[in-house]
Amino acid sequence: MARYFKITEIDCDSFFxxxxxxxxxxxLVVPVIGYVFVAVDDTDEDEISVPLDSFDEED
Structure with a gap:
């Protein structure tokens, strides 16, 4: 099954x-009620990695 995602950069205060x-x-990958938030230190990383199960909603 194909899955599609929208990625939008936000500021530090919004993330917190x-x-x-x-x-x-x-x-840091943080699933929160239907959304998945990712924070990355771009001095150490040049890409983000998000496990697909982060998008699975818990019952």
Missing amino acids: QCTGEELDCSQ
């Missing part, structure tokens, strides 16, 4: 407000 998390490593 939505997730309650701060980036304390090179990459």
Whole structure:
């Protein structure tokens, strides 16, 4: 099955407000109620990696 995604960059304050998390490593993936938020330190990483099961909604 094909799956499609929309990726939009947000600022640090918006990320924290939505997730309650701060980036304390090179990459952080946080699923939150139907959305998946990703933070990445672009001095250490040049791409993001998001497990597809991050998008699976929990019952």
